[in-house]
Amino acid sequence: MRLRSASLLSLAFMLSAAAVACGGADVAARESAIVAPPGEFDAAAALEYVRKQVAFGPRIPGTAAHRAMGDWLVAELRRRADTVVVQEWVHTTADGQRLPMRNVLARFRREAANRVLYLAHWDTRPISDRETDPALAARPVPGANDGGSGVAILLGVADALKKSPSAVGVDLLFVDGEDWGSFDTGTDVLIGSKYFAEHLPDADYRPVFGVLWDMVGDSIPVFEQEAYSVQAAPEVVQRVWLTAQRLGHGAVFSSRAGIEITDDHLPLHAVGLRVINVIDLDYPWHHRTGDTPDKVSAKTLGIVGSVAIALIRDL
Ligand SMILES: [Zn+2]
Numbered sequence: 001m002r003l004r005s006a007s008l009l010s011l012a013f014m015l016s017a018a019a020v021a022c023g024g025a026d027v028a029a030r031e032s033a034i035v036a037p038p039g040e041f042d043a044a045a046a047l048e049y050v051r052k053q054v055a056f057g058p059r060i061p062g063t064a065a066h067r068a069m070g071d072w073l074v075a076e077l078r079r080r081a082d083t084v085v086v087q088e089w090v091h092t093t094a095d096g097q098r099l100p101m102r103n104v105l106a107r108f109r110r111e112a113a114n115r116v117l118y119l120a121h122w123d124t125r126p127i128s129d130r131e132t133d134p135a136l137a138a139r140p141v142p143g144a145n146d147g148g149s150g151v152a153i154l155l156g157v158a159d160a161l162k163k164s165p166s167a168v169g170v171d172l173l174f175v176d177g178e179d180w181g182s183f184d185t186g187t188d189v190l191i192g193s194k195y196f197a198e199h200l201p202d203a204d205y206r207p208v209f210g211v212l213w214d215m216v217g218d219s220i221p222v223f224e225q226e227a228y229s230v231q232a233a234p235e236v237v238q239r240v241w242l243t244a245q246r247l248g249h250g251a252v253f254s255s256r257a258g259i260e261i262t263d264d265h266l267p268l269h270a271v272g273l274r275v276i277n278v279i280d281l282d283y284p285w286h287h288r289t290g291d292t293p294d295k296v297s298a299k300t301l302g303i304v305g306s307v308a309i310a311l312i313r314d315l
Pocket of ligand 1: 287
């Protein structure tokens with residue numbers, strides 16, 4: 001279910017500005033057809049944020065790397081946001097481990113009723129369970145794309161808002177514990193987003209729309225319309241995809257219906273927040289040891305970041 005079909009890839013390229021016959025096109029040629037937009041979002045800085053995160057080591061809850069990354073994140077955001085709210089708690093796993101958890105919420109124009117919520121998970125997976133070799137499967141995921149890319153988008157947005165404040169309120173939420181446990185059984189995953197849903201920052205917290213940015217750095221990006229997002233908040237899917245098309249990224253933000261993906265938007269749906277998931281699961285290093293910064297593209301980060309910023313400026 002994760003493999004992109006050849007026909008879809010062809011369609012995406014027929015729709016792209018560079019409309020070339022792509023039968024034998026190699027990866028580099030296809031990637032070069034995607035032009036990163038100039039503008040407020042600094043794609044090179046975003047790629048540096050990915051490298052910085054990976055350099056801490058795997059951000060597995062309970063480890064020194066996780067603590068150091070969390071401290072860095074809070075410090076970086078305090079330099080950019082009006083208000084930084086840190087939610088700290090201990091999560092007890094199904095097998096009795098006690099994990100220190102931290103969600104970080106960076107708020108811009110806290111008083112504004114008209115708000116946007118962006119979120120990404122900042123933890124990384126303790127095991128590479130998509131590896132077939134058991135020795136590799138036991139290793140942690142480096143989390144350049146899975147974790148790192150979404151955080152980099154949010155930090156790049158924070159930089160842009162620091163330089164040029166928005167007319168509307170913006171909340172950047174970094175959730176912990178997304179990737180700890182089993183998605184098959186739903187055990188000890190989405191920990192931070194569940195906690196946030198139960199501890200919203202205001203009693204009447206209701207952003208106009210929200211976007212979860214996850215795995216948004218692949219060098220050949222295609223974002224299909226994730227099925228739970230379409231079911232729960234179709235108007236938000238429309239808003240995001242139309243904005244991407246207007247910026248010339250209709251080939252990257254495909255109008256094709258995607259599969260259902262269990263991710264941090266689901267606990268937010270459960271409390272009525274209109275949040276969608278922008279995700280490209282078609283990434284060969286997903287939950288593998290090869291999820292390293294060389295697989296993440298500044299061009300892709302630039303495209304996604306420009307859409308994220310345009311959505312704020314347009315609201
Ligand atoms: Zn993951």
